[in-house]
Amino acid sequence: MTEYGRGAGSEPWHPEDPLYGDGGWGGQQAGAGQSPYGGQPGHYPQQPQQSQQYGEWGTGQQPAYGQPQQQSPGYDPQQQGGYGGQQTGGYDGQQYDGGWDTGQHAPMPYGADAVDPYGGQGGAYGGEQQDYYRTSDAYPPPEPPARRRPAPEPETDWDPGPDQGEHAFFAGGDDDDDRDDEGSGRRGRGDRRGRGSGTKKRRSGCACLLVVLVFGGGIGGVGYFGYQFYQDRFGPAPDYAGNGTSEKVTVEIPKGAGGYEIGQVLKRAGIVKSVDAFVAAQTENPDGNTIQAGVYTLNAKMSAAAAVELMLNPKSRNNLIIPEGRRNSWVYAEIDKRLELRKGTTAGVAKKEWKSLGLPDWANNNKDIKDPLEGFLYPSAYPVAKGMKPEFVLKAMVQQATEKYEELGLKEKADDLNLKNPLQVLTVASLVQAEGKTHDDYRKMAEVVYNRLKPTNTETYQLLQFDSTFNYLKGESNIHISESEINSNQDPYNTYTQKGLPPGPIDNPGEDALEAALNPTDDGWLYFVATDGMSKTEFAKTHAEFLKLKEKFDASTKQ
Known part of the structure; x- marks a missing residue:
């Protein structure tokens, strides 16, 4: 086996590879069959020597699968690996020896497909891969025309018309015309989904109907909920009409209750249809804010405006009023x-x-x-x-x-x-x-x-x-x-x-x-007398003044 970057051929990957032995970074290559770790040879399946490669630096070329890649030697004039010896490395995936260009080449572990810009895949783990380095197959002749694959068409944002690739369903053509002709060499946009699929694509009548139903149902649902949203936000609040039924309902309004709380009490009792309607009616009534706490007897299913009017009428109040001064x-x-x-x-x-x-x-x-x-x-x-x-x-x-x-x-x-x-x-x-x-x-x-x-x-x-x-x-x-x-x-x-x-x-x-x-x-x-015997009270500071007031009282009560 030759040293990495200096031999004429490629050997399968092995622990004696200079990358791991003395011929790696700054040392000599390990002998054949000698393990750099403890001297025992490792038992690994045969696998081509591989290293990820993304492009050729300085050459502008990228070899195809199985083709050698030109390597630029390292800088070291002594041709020794590592620092002071032969070095293997690379820039953006390029292998680098460390010297000026001597025309030497190293094999590319992962070849790139000439058609696929992202590179092909190497052989499976443990598989064999032939080395064409310095052979007549290093630069193989072009493939026959029948096996050539055209370069992919450039993609644009342009949407083709019916005569340039648009589906027959949208162009008004026959569904049977929508095919991927494998023998025509024309791939179009379907090439990204799989090469040579050639499966017939149809939209049956049932599928089309399903699409229409789903699409139409979605629009209908959006319209319904949109209407409900508009009604909730901008439409009038639900309300009954008129003065209600003959059914009497007694409710208690707590102390300090505002319009919203009053509306909740009335709605729970079945008097008004919605809280918002009551709040709106109370706001529109000039005396709406004067509704007091207490017990009210109202009608069931009244309009909010009628409920406000009746609550402002003392006849609706079922409160016990305690006057001042009562025992x-x-x-x-x-x-x-x-x-x-x-x-x-x-x-x-x-x-x-x-x-x-x-x-x-x-x-x-x-x-x-x-x-x-x-x-x-x-x-x-x-x-x-x-x-x-x-x-x-x-x-x-x-x-x-x-x-x-x-x-x-x-x-x-x-x-x-x-x-x-x-x-x-x-x-x-x-x-x-x-x-x-x-x-x-x-x-x-x-x-x-x-x-x-x-x-x-x-x-x-x-x-x-x-x-x-x-x-x-x-x-x-x-x-x-x-x-x-x-x-x-x-x-x-x-x-x-x-x-x-x-x-x-x-x-x-x-x-x-x-x-x-x-x-x-x-x-x-100090003194006072109700001189009219009813509501008129007069006051005095001395007893003499009091007697005069008493005379007035006696005179008013005798008549």
Whole structure:
């Protein structure tokens, strides 16, 4: 075997190849049959000497399969391999000896097909490959014309017409004309899919029909979903027409609910057809944003606009409205009526369950309080409908009152008003609510309470002398009370005989009365008289002024 790049012929690959032996990088070639690793010859199947080759450097040629490739010798004048010896190498796959051109050649391990620009494949592993180096077959004569294969036609982006290669199906010709004529030498575009396939390609009527159906179905599907998308985004929202059916539906709108949440409640109940339709109708209505929380009785399958109009009508509201200044006894009776319960049911629940209804820790701090819930059923509108439990309704009212009192800061302002606790602040507000006739005189009424509670009061000596407290303990609303009846009663709620505030609130004050209790006037008012016996209240600072006001009252009530 000759050294790599210097012998006249090619030998099969072997461990004694100079690439691995002393003749490789910087050494001498190993002897025949001698292994460079341990001296034992390796047993490998016969295989041609191979190396990946991608092109000829400097010659512009690329030999065909089995043809020798000219090799440029290495630079070393001593013709020794490696650094200081003969070197095998290559640039872009070219084998390189390391010297100036001496005309020597080395075999190309992987030949390239003259037709295929990407090169052919070598022999199989362990196969034989003849060496034509320096023989008459090194440059074989051209193949006969019958075996020659024309060069591939250049590809362009041009789409041929019916007479230049387009399929008969699209050109309107016969399907039988669509063939790949193997003997014609004309390959066309089919050459990339396999040489000499020659299989007949047909589009049967069923296949064509399938294509049309699939294509048409796809267009139909896209059109349908496109229409749905347009309707969802730009079309009108689904809506019923008219005022609905005769079926009545009761719904509860929670506190703080906006248009979208209200629409959801109505849609779930079958009142409106879509949430978007309700939101649009509420937006278009000038009063749409004034819809309040509560229970509403509406019709099934109403148009969104009709539902908004009916919800703005007080007749549709099925709420229990607690007016300012109402006592608990009145509230209990109204709850019984709404829930269609036996009279006294809610009062019994309140008396039994008051500890579990959410009262603040400062409530009911006096053993003389007649009703622990008095003052904590805050005036407002509450959803109360048949089927609900009394304790549920009472708990909602107590929660509303507790939140309001925390908001107003009753607990923090008690000391500033010289009161013992926030319950006394609430009690003052209940007195203002009961004795005041108009919103304008609430602050004056609050000042009267605080001035009479002062230790320096030498006019009434800390006696409030309010008819409202006596009427509360009696469960009445009487403005004509005899002195003998008042003076003979020693109940803690009788402010004619008991100094200071009553044990607890005597009604459920509203926000105006609460604000007045927290911010009274400072004008020195000490007396007041409802001079017309109804709604007109006048105030006085001295006892003499009070007597004059009393004369006016007597005169108005005698007529």
